Amino acid sequence: MSRAVSVSLQKGGVGKTTIAINLADALAVRGNDVLLVDLDQQGNATEGVGLKDDYESSEPNIGDVLTDDDPIDVREVIRDREGFDVLPSHVDLDDIEDRVRNSTFGMLWVRRRIVDPLLGDDYDYIVIDSPPSLGPLSDAALIGTGNVVVPLLMSEPSVSGFERMFEQQIGPIRREVDLDILAIVPNDLTGNNEEKRIIRDLEDSPFEQFIPPFARSDLFDDPDSKGPGIRHRIAFSRAWRDGKTLREYDPSNDMLDRLDRLAEIVEHGGTDDA
Secondary structure (H helix, E strand, O other): OOEEEEEOOOOOOOOHHHHHHHHHHHHHHOOOOEEEEEOOOOOHHHHHOOOHHHHHHOOOOHHHOOOOOOOOOHHHOOEOOOOOEEEOOOOOHHHHHHHHHHOOOHHHHHHHHHHHHHEOOOEOEEEEEOOOOOOHHHHHHHHHHOEEEEEEOOOHHHHHHHHHHHHHHHHHHHOOOOOEEEEEEEEEEOOOHHHHHHHHHHHOOOOHHHOOHHHOHHHHHOOOOOOOOEEOOHHHHHHHHOOOOHHHHOOOOOOHHHHHHHHHHHHHOOOOOO
């Protein structure tokens, strides 16, 4: 079954772009046709897959898709790369967000101009790297995909950011359209006691059902485990610096199996069925 998914949290610095890039890669390795869409104004996903020049100067660009004025076909903006395709961000994406905000049907543009024309026909999966803040583009991504993966640092500010996102964004959107949380992904873990406490708090909360098996707190005490979640690995930042996925940069990295499990969750539509 084809599916679109936003990788989103309304707080920066949680590894959202890292998860989006490497989720797209993991889905592609599993034999799927995948499109990575960069809707973050900073263009980190675009740069992290080696397309920095497109962020700064590409014509046409994503702004020509998300516009009131004679939008172009999204396929004219998609860039090919090994493994999966990319719809790059652009330096003018802040202006594009204003268009979305001020247009009557702007919130539907991501769905109507990107997801609906491509999903199922051109691509099995569309992964959107959302902006790290509340706003029209982030709302449009969630409305357009109907699914979200939430990366979280195991810190109070990160968890508070998710709680605000759930109350101020996910809840209101759910009153209008379907929006499923596919997974909450503890990210960049080092194994300290604060991380253990926060994961256990999440397991005792209504969000427990969204925590993947590979991120459960009992793995802290398993001598045969590297610990729960996506662990801190310097290879993630080095891969981004080189414009590569983790798999391309370090094909033997011990986090690739975790990313593959996350891809399986997305394929199955949630943690319950994966």
